[in-house]
Amino acid sequence: MGKFEIKKDKSGQFRFNLKANNGQVILSSEAYTTKPACENGIASVRTNSQDDNRFDRKTAKDGSPYFNLKASNGQVIGASEMYSSASAMENGVASVKSNAPDASVEDNS
Template sequence: MGKFVITKRVNGEFQFNLKANNGQIILASEGYGTKPSCQNGIESVKHNAQDDTKFDRKTAVNGKPYFNLKATNGQIIGTSEMYETVASRDNGIESVKNNAPDATTEDLSS
């Protein structure tokens, strides 16, 4: 089972990372102004990760594949790392789908 980890950035914003069982970060959020907003982002990931159409499969300028997970309103709620291959990116998407719905949350922002 995966785990969401909430941290606080140097600029005071909150962010979360979704980590797989092996501790690898499989999805990273943007910065949020408040902790409740960050927690809402986590709930949005849990909800939207079940819908394959919410995963926007992209290729970076350097040619590396990655993905964004979007909310119902189209806003990006999480971004993956850069992958070496399309197959690796697609495995990352499957990992988010499998880990996000039942993931626990660890708050390290204090």
């Protein structure tokens, strides 16, 4: 089972990573000014990850595929790493869908 890890960055803001059961980061958040806002972001990932239309599949300037997970209001709530292929990216999307709903939360802030 995956897990969300909350951490505080150097500027004092909160971020989370969703990690698969192998420890690989599959989704990273934007910065939040408060821990409750970060926790709301995690709740939003749990909900929105179950709707394939919320995954915005993109291609970076260097051709690497990646995706953003968006909330119903269109705001990005998480971004993936860069992938080597579109099929690898789709595996990442599938991993977020399967891990996010029941992932535990580890607070390292």
